[in-house]
């Protein structure tokens with residue numbers, strides 16, 4: 226399922242929100258460039274966690290999926306590499322859950338991402 230895109234009005238609102246966040250960072254850091262950097266980085270990291278969950282939970286899920294899939298890529302049915310296997314979400318908005326993910330090899334991930342971007 227393709228991810229929902231924002232319409233023109235929603236994009237305008239997001240840009241307004243982003244402008245407010247940037248302004249708040251500048252006000253809060255008050256010229257302290259190290260603090261400004263740290264604030265931006267913290268907000269980026271926390272928003273990424275909101276989108277993708279915490280890394281240790283994804284690692285735990287990867288291990289579980291590897292066992293439940295008998296160490297095979299769900300797409301090409303080949304043995305998964307020890308490193309760089311990818312947790313692929315069926316519907317990105319539904320997050321990293323057992324039901325919503327497949328563990329796939331990097332080659333299949335590249336192919337799946339490519340096919341999704343053409344839709």
Ligand SMILES: [Zn+2]
Nearest residue numbers: 298301330333
């Ligand atoms: Zn594969």
